[in-house]
Amino acid sequence: MVRQLFIRLWAVVRKEVVELLRQNRLILTLVIGPFLILSLFGLGFRNESPTRDVILLDPFGTGLQDEVEAFIPNLGDAVNLVATTTDAVQAEELLKNQTVDLVIIPPQDAIGSIRNSEHAEITILHSEIDPFEQATVNVLGRLAADRINQEILTRAADQSKTEAATANESVDTTRDHTSAMRTALETGDEERAKTELLALQQESDQLAMAAGAMAVYASLQETAGLDSLNETGTNPLLGTTTSLQEQVSNFVINGDDDYTDELASLDQIEADLADVEVALEEFAAIDSTVLISPFKSNVLQLSEVPISDIDFFVPAALALLIQHIAVSFAALSIIRERRLGTLDLLRIAPSSALELLLGKTIGYLVVIIFIAAILTALITLLMGVPMAGSWLIYAGILLAVTFLSLGMGFVISTISQTETQAVQLAMLLLLASVFFSGLFLAIERIWLPVRTVSWLLPATYGTALLQDVMLRGQEPNALVFGGLLGLGVLFFLLSWRALSRYLRRE
Incomplete structure (x- = not known):
């Protein structure tokens, strides 16, 4: 009985592994593609603010142009003064056309404001729509005011x-x-x-x-x-x-x-x-x-290994990639079996829904972990991404993320009517992961009730756990790792139940 069970499981595992490995271009794309993207991102990413072209507007005729022009070099490479003018319409037109990045307007009556116990305001106009760039401009404005105050x-x-x-x-x-x-x-x-x-x-x-x-x-x-x-x-x-x-x-x-x-x-x-x-x-x-300015800050990072800017993004990108591959494989799996008529044979075959699901899960785990191993070797050996923690724990996290992602993919596959619908649902899950998994925005910045969505995504768990192991050298948070495993079991049971009901209905 047990021997026959293993034979049936092995048949499903072998079928899925061989079917995937026969697609040489697919495997090559899944390995080389992400590595090339990460490499290009690492080469191109610069964690510094670009120099902004500035025009000085003095519509009130305050006569402060010379002083402001002499002061602007104190801001370093952050700004580049390209012109001065008293024509407000011309300055705003240049800003709207993005010919310049900022328009600086000195205070109309600085001395009068100060005598009235009011701050003399330096106005900075910009046309940024990116919230991060808007924050950068705000910081630049505060920096300019601080530098002027320090000069005085x-x-x-x-x-x-x-x-x-x-x-x-x-x-x-x-x-x-x-x-x-x-x-x-x-x-x-x-x-x-x-x-x-x-x-x-x-x-x-x-x-x-x-x-x-x-x-x-x-x-x-x-x-x-x-x-x-x-x-x-x-x-x-x-x-x-x-x-x-x-x-x-x-x-x-x-x-x-x-x-x-x-x-x-x-x-x-x-x-x-x-x-x-x-x-x-x-x-x-x-x-x-x-x-x-008697005091200054000296910020030091408490880390066992040096961490570059690109190193921070690699664990999140790897978790997101593993999630998407697993969800895509699983989401198309049962749909494809139904389209080919394989599921019809299961009604008379000795294999059960559980055996089919376990076989597919094990087969996909083998292939995806193989892909993850090659990617890990490339990013650590060629890109120099550090591994401060345990390799065994690292492998366990990848397995758990893959297991949960496969469970979600199988659920998508059982509720979808067509391959197109399954692909669209998988893409929606990927889109949600980009915004809510902590890839580009820390989940602590997300409103607490909405943050629940983050903790339903495999990439969220993978990002948090892989960053702890790879970059901090810490053991994974037991609660987070337990949540990852618990969700994996839950989605596996849901997909098993859905597949069983589907087979009985057939």
Whole structure:
């Protein structure tokens, strides 16, 4: 009984395998075709935004053309200024005709807007319809505004450093007056000490005003955690100049022969002056661009193997290809058997619907995995796509994706009346997979209720699992892999039931 079962199964398997392998051109096309497409895509794909031709439109006569023209090179290769004009109609016509890519309009009254506590808007017109290119233009607009803001802040920082250099001279003058005052007190020359005190008070006031120039540096220290706030909640860098000014303003010469307290106050003043001098020197030594943009990001990818842009698409493309081949084979299988009259023979043959379906499944699995093995060798050896995980797990994922795809194909084959209808249903499944499987759009970006469609597609499971194994070197998610196997069993049972009912009806 068991031996006869295996004989009947082997007959179906052998029939399907031989029938497919006899079609040399088909097998060659299924192997070489996808590899050539992936190779051409890898050669042609450039993960960079193209340079956009820009026209500068100044319809308000703001006179900012020269400044904007001088600034545009700061955006690098992202834009190329081709012309400037004051004719809005001409600029819009060039944009509509796609002669230029962007039209930049400077703000009509930048100073007036800023004085009214409003942002001065730089308008960028475009004619992009691709949502990804629209996002790129939006990023370019934010980048341009950020660069202009940085330029303004850099100039302000340069001016602050110039003022800080002047303040450094005031520190030297203040120190001279402090030293002269100390000498006067030590020799008992009270009149000269009072004269030096007046000069010291004037210099300390100038230092306090110059401390505002170091506000950027003080904020940087506070943000970076280099200094903690003192009891008053102010940064020590600014607090030192304030303390110095208060000490000098409150300095009193008692008029007796003992100047111990006054000399102690001078010691504190000299210590504060030393701190201010160090802070001014540090401030002057820092590059202005670093002062206004002290932090930058350094993005590193946590991966066991280097991953190129094309490597990311290969697992998804492979899963989609395996799905489409399996669905197409299975979708046409039973339709072809019915057209040739083979199904009529099954009514009197000892083979059952289950044996026929198992035989076809095993036969197609053998051929498709053979094709997948050759494709895998080509993409890993010739294209250099990494394999960070286990080859055994990789093979298991391909088997599971193929099994589910065959089940879907058999269901299509049993419900279709003609080969044309089966082909159209297979193409609809392919179209759904392109949009919902994560090939070009991450499924996390799909609205959650609609995302259910994604998890009904073999390519979705294949993409997620193959990316984990090939690119991340991780074991497959048990829930995802279990869902793939569960759906495979479900569709196999559905196709078995549909085929059994069809044979009984015959």
